[in-house]
Amino acid sequence: MPKFSDASLAKVKEIIARYPEGRHKSALLPVLHMAQAEFGGWLSTETMDYVASVIGIQPIEVYEVASFYTMFELQPTGQYVLQVCHTGPCCLVGADKIIAHLESKLGIKVGDTTSDGLFTLKTVECLASCGTAPVMQLGRRYVENLTEAKLDEMIESIRGNKS
Amino acid sequence: MSRKILLEHADVPGIDTFPIYRQHGGYDSVEKAVKMDPMAIVEEVKTSGLRGRGGAGFSTGIKWSFLDRKSNNPRYLVCNADEGEPGTFKDRYFMEKLPHLLVEGLIVSSFALGTHTAYVYVRGEFFWIIEALEVAIAEAKAAGFLGKNILGSGFDLEIYVHPGAGAYICGEESALLESLEGKKGYPRIKPPFPAISGLFGCPTVINNVETIAAVPWIIVNGGPAYAAIGIGRSTGTKLISASGNIKKPGVYEIDMGITVEEFVMSDEFCGGLLEGRTLKAIIAGGSSVPILPAHLAFKTAAGEPRLMTYESLFDGGFASGTMMGSGGFIVLDNTACIVRNTWNFSRFYHHESCGQCSPCREGTGWLEKVLHRLEHGEGKMHDIDLLVSISKKIEGHTICALGDAAAWPVVSAVLHFREEFESHVKNRGCL
Amino acid sequence: MKLIIDGIEIEVEPGTTLLEASRRIDPKTAPPAMCYYTGLKDSGGKCRTCLVKIAQSSPNNPRPAVRLVPACRTLAEDGMIVQNNTSQEVLDARKDVVELLLINHPLDCPICDQAGECDLQDLAFKHGVSTTNYEEERRRYPVQDIGPLIKLHMNRCILCFRCVYVADQLTDGRCHGVLNRGDASEISTYIEKAVDNDFSGNMIDVCPVGALTDKTYRFKNRVWFSRPVLAHRECDKCCGQTVVWLKGNEVIRVTARKNEVAEVISFICNTCRFEKKSLADWEVEGPAHVSRESVISQNHYERNTIIPSLGSSDV
Numbered sequence: 001m002p003k004f005s006d007a008s009l010a011k012v013k014e015i016i017a018r019y020p021e022g023r024h025k026s027a028l029l030p031v032l033h034m035a036q037a038e039f040g041g042w043l044s045t046e047t048m049d050y051v052a053s054v055i056g057i058q059p060i061e062v063y064e065v066a067s068f069y070t071m072f073e074l075q076p077t078g079q080y081v082l083q084v085c086h087t088g089p090c091c092l093v094g095a096d097k098i099i100a101h102l103e104s105k106l107g108i109k110v111g112d113t114t115s116d117g118l119f120t121l122k123t124v125e126c127l128a129s130c131g132t133a134p135v136m137q138l139g140r141r142y143v144e145n146l147t148e149a150k151l152d153e154m155i156e157s158i159r160g161n162k163s
Numbered sequence: 164m165s166r167k168i169l170l171e172h173a174d175v176p177g178i179d180t181f182p183i184y185r186q187h188g189g190y191d192s193v194e195k196a197v198k199m200d201p202m203a204i205v206e207e208v209k210t211s212g213l214r215g216r217g218g219a220g221f222s223t224g225i226k227w228s229f230l231d232r233k234s235n236n237p238r239y240l241v242c243n244a245d246e247g248e249p250g251t252f253k254d255r256y257f258m259e260k261l262p263h264l265l266v267e268g269l270i271v272s273s274f275a276l277g278t279h280t281a282y283v284y285v286r287g288e289f290f291w292i293i294e295a296l297e298v299a300i301a302e303a304k305a306a307g308f309l310g311k312n313i314l315g316s317g318f319d320l321e322i323y324v325h326p327g328a329g330a331y332i333c334g335e336e337s338a339l340l341e342s343l344e345g346k347k348g349y350p351r352i353k354p355p356f357p358a359i360s361g362l363f364g365c366p367t368v369i370n371n372v373e374t375i376a377a378v379p380w381i382i383v384n385g386g387p388a389y390a391a392i393g394i395g396r397s398t399g400t401k402l403i404s405a406s407g408n409i410k411k412p413g414v415y416e417i418d419m420g421i422t423v424e425e426f427v428m429s430d431e432f433c434g435g436l437l438e439g440r441t442l443k444a445i446i447a448g449g450s451s452v453p454i455l456p457a458h459l460a461f462k463t464a465a466g467e468p469r470l471m472t473y474e475s476l477f478d479g480g481f482a483s484g485t486m487m488g489s490g491g492f493i494v495l496d497n498t499a500c501i502v503r504n505t506w507n508f509s510r511f512y513h514h515e516s517c518g519q520c521s522p523c524r525e526g527t528g529w530l531e532k533v534l535h536r537l538e539h540g541e542g543k544m545h546d547i548d549l550l551v552s553i554s555k556k557i558e559g560h561t562i563c564a565l566g567d568a569a570a571w572p573v574v575s576a577v578l579h580f581r582e583e584f585e586s587h588v589k590n591r592g593c594l
Numbered sequence: 595m596k597l598i599i600d601g602i603e604i605e606v607e608p609g610t611t612l613l614e615a616s617r618r619i620d621p622k623t624a625p626p627a628m629c630y631y632t633g634l635k636d637s638g639g640k641c642r643t644c645l646v647k648i649a650q651s652s653p654n655n656p657r658p659a660v661r662l663v664p665a666c667r668t669l670a671e672d673g674m675i676v677q678n679n680t681s682q683e684v685l686d687a688r689k690d691v692v693e694l695l696l697i698n699h700p701l702d703c704p705i706c707d708q709a710g711e712c713d714l715q716d717l718a719f720k721h722g723v724s725t726t727n728y729e730e731e732r733r734r735y736p737v738q739d740i741g742p743l744i745k746l747h748m749n750r751c752i753l754c755f756r757c758v759y760v761a762d763q764l765t766d767g768r769c770h771g772v773l774n775r776g777d778a779s780e781i782s783t784y785i786e787k788a789v790d791n792d793f794s795g796n797m798i799d800v801c802p803v804g805a806l807t808d809k810t811y812r813f814k815n816r817v818w819f820s821r822p823v824l825a826h827r828e829c830d831k832c833c834g835q836t837v838v839w840l841k842g843n844e845v846i847r848v849t850a851r852k853n854e855v856a857e858v859i860s861f862i863c864n865t866c867r868f869e870k871k872s873l874a875d876w877e878v879e880g881p882a883h884v885s886r887e888s889v890i891s892q893n894h895y896e897r898n899t900i901i902p903s904l905g906s907s908d909v
């Protein structure tokens with residue numbers, strides 16, 4: 001059974017207090033973000049049930065929301081999730097090629113995780129970074145103006161740190 | 164040199180910190196506003212001619228005057244920072260550079276509207292912006308510009324940042340409110356409009372980041388000064404996100420009324436096309452607006468120079484015009500494939516449909532499948548008209564404008580680039 | 595206040611929807627409603643089959659507009675002029691919406707449990723939608739048991755959300771809902787969980803299609819071969835007033851009573867619905883009148899099968 005640290009529980013309380021009395025459900029998105037970060041990068045049924053109990057809503061309300069929003073992972077992912085934008089403006093300047101390159105470099109298809117569990121490759125819709133395209137989200141930041149060389153270097157350095 | 168209202172201090176080192184921001188005149192508008200009659204601020208915004216920068220271009224002053232002030236419920240101001248329209252990245256750029264200007268705008272707007280709580284709904288992917296805004300809010304609070312009894316005026320205000328979690332539809336204002344209430348981002352059926360029954364069922368004003376950020380300048384310099392910039396009903400300056408096949412992609416603040424040609428070709432803005440390329444099309448207001456072929460980009464159907472204004476971009480309606488939208492300006496040159504781009508956008512709308520109403524839920528998927536076939540060489544001639552017919556089944560029949568937004572780019576692409584679609588059928592894909 | 599619908603003037607109280615007003619003029623000509631349900635708060639607005647045209651807003655409306663609106667969620671205004679069946683635009687829009695509702699729908703009326711009492715089947719029949727240009731593969735889901743009493747055929751679901759509102763408003767603690775989004779939306783409990791609550795069975799009655807079915811329904815025959823009777827019993831949970839469906843003297847199922855627009859008049863409990871399967875449990879009042887002008891009475895469901903124009907093996 002997952003359980004937030006005391007500091008996180010205090011944070012949850014502070015978040016709930018941002019909304020009027022009786023509107024604690026408003027805290028759901030921010031608390032799910034916290035839960036995903038704290039409990040292994042994805043939302044298991046146990047995690048979602050726990051979030052439901054912490055906020056005081058029905059589990060189905062959490063499942064509905066978690067499955068609606070794309071940032072919530074309902075399956076375990078690799079340690080690094082590469083989320084490459086594949087919407088129009090990025091594709092005008094080479095996002096398709098970047099994705100193909102990543103597939104061959106990592107030896108996986110979009111949606112899959114490498115066998116060493118290091119990388120998951122995903123495509124996402126417009127990240128609001130069309131002026132510095134191609135772009136991907138990596139954890140809590142963006143990597144912009146992607147080139148094959150830049151990605152190779154990044155992947156090698158992550159692999160290097162692990163071995 | 165173009166005039167800068169929003170971005171004047173964008174490149175000052177440290178402008179994202181309170182002391183430096185304050186040194187450059189930051190929060191002056193709050194000092195002025197709290198001594199004014201709130202309704203006078205609303206009037207000033209009306210006079211300025213400011214129109215919503217989120218996409219629809221509705222008069223901000225009029226929207227504010229619709230707010231139900233007689234209700235016994237609390238009122239709310241909600242800032243739409245969910246920026247998700249493909250081709251649009253100005254709010255992100257702005258908040259990275261000038262978080263305090265947004266906070267300042269929120270304070271003045273809240274004072275005008277009599278709201279004591281404001282929420283900023285920021286798209287969830289922008290982790291660093293959420294943090295920066297929270298820091299800016301804390302700094303402003305520490306300096307007495309937020310919290311209880313702001314500058315001794317008796318006015319109280321709290322601002323909270325609320326993260327989204329990956330759903331373009333939450334940019335639609337009523338879906339945003341649902342999301343802020345911890346639900347799926349299902350747009351609401353209107354009426355009632357948010358001004359009467361919005362967040363938590365209370366009267367609510369929702370404005371885009373850029374709209375709110377324009378308010379401090381209007382209060383300091385006066386509505387007429389703002390209205391003096393621009394042409395006709397397109398007043399003030401506008402942030403344009405420029406992307407695609409141009410030399411200098413980026414965010415530019417333009418005076419409303421410069422020509423499209425100047426915007427695309429001059430070194431001050433997009434810097435023109437890449438060497439050896441020719442212009443094929445522009446998408447002037449984000450992926451949701453009709454695409455314009457090169458011959459209608461710089462000139463209207465009547466041969467007049469096309470201007471960067473709401474009216475001039477729309478000139479000719481959907482037959483030969485487009486819309487200002489969110490100001491997401493995408494340039495396509497001769498290397499771009501219209502069919503591929505249209506398929507790409509239709510995949511986007513299919514992916515982002517909330518699924519609540521049947522025409523959009525079913526129609527967006529159908530559009531994508533037909534376009535996928537055409538792009539991948541499996542299309543038939545009758546598929547081209549089928550695209551238009553599916554679009555017509557969606558358009559005007561849905562709960563929210565996402566349905567229309569899915570239809571317009573397809574209809575306009577077929578209207579202006581039919582030969583490209585036909586050649587995809589004949590040649591079994593791109594040449 | 596007064597408004598005009600298809601040339602007929604009607605007086606209604608403030609707060610009346612255009613759908614209610616039309617139904618008051620004549621339930622038979624009123625707009626079809628696949629998602630709205632009178633007894634369920636917040637229902638409606640989603641399927642878009644009830645679109646009507648506001649030809650003229652009320653003179654008092656600050657935001658007047660000529661446009662299509664969902665009749666079920668639009669309030670009547672004084673002086674409004676509305677077009678329902680007299681507007682070609684409305685009829686075309688309705689036909690479009692019906693077609694879209696059907697493109698991913700299985701084509702199995704002849705073998706569907708709901709055939710003969712299906713709102714979608716009636717709707718398609720009435721609006722003459724019998725073909726579509728849709729050539730793509732249809733969405734498919736496995737049939738699921740949501741508990742021992744109810745079966746879910748997600749393939750047939752039109753996402754009207756009525757069952758969700760029933761669970762929200764009639765039961766204590768909803769445990770099924772709409773997961774995912776867009777055309778991946780699906781009714782589910784997420785984890786395999788039994789929907790079990792005293793009033794959960796009403797989800798079956800409000801479902802306009804054959805997506806939620808009664809697992810205790812002993813249908814060895816199609817619905818039109820059974821004989822519905824009005825019946826009641828003393829019940830401490832609900833009104834106890836039902837329709838009992840008989841084959842000979844065998845109770846093959848129990849449902850709530852419905853009015854002329856096929857809406858439940860009074861919701862019934864699961865005991866009455868699922869457990870009282872002997873004629874001795876019931877006091878029979880007399881034959882139930884099947885009022886809907888549907889294939890139940892007409893018995894021509896076969897003609898009403900939706901056929902794709904460009905051959906599909908998907909039957």
Ligand SMILES: Cc1cc2nc3c(=O)[nH]c(=O)nc-3n(C[C@H](O)[C@H](O)[C@H](O)COP(=O)(O)O)c2cc1C
Nearest residue numbers: 215216217243245246247334335336370371374564
């Ligand atoms: C599908 C859809 C997506 C939208 N996305 C955004 C968005 O990301 N940001 C935004 O400010 N407005 C967006 N809008 C417009 C909002 O609904 C709303 O009009 C706007 O936030 C109002 O603010 P404004 O008057 O200041 O423009 C969107 C509208 C639709 C229909």
Ligand code: SF4
Nearest residue numbers: 517519520523561563
């Ligand atoms: S138009 Fe699309 S996005 Fe808007 S409510 Fe309907 S299904 Fe949802």
Ligand code: SF4
Nearest residue numbers: 703706709712803804
């Ligand atoms: S239209 Fe009705 S009867 Fe026919 S398959 Fe669908 S749910 Fe069953």
Ligand code: SF4
Nearest residue numbers: 751752754755757801
């Ligand atoms: S299962 Fe039936 S009642 Fe529930 S949403 Fe689907 S069609 Fe509607």
Ligand code: FES
Nearest residue numbers: 627639641642666
């Ligand atoms: S009944 Fe009105 S939209 Fe479904």
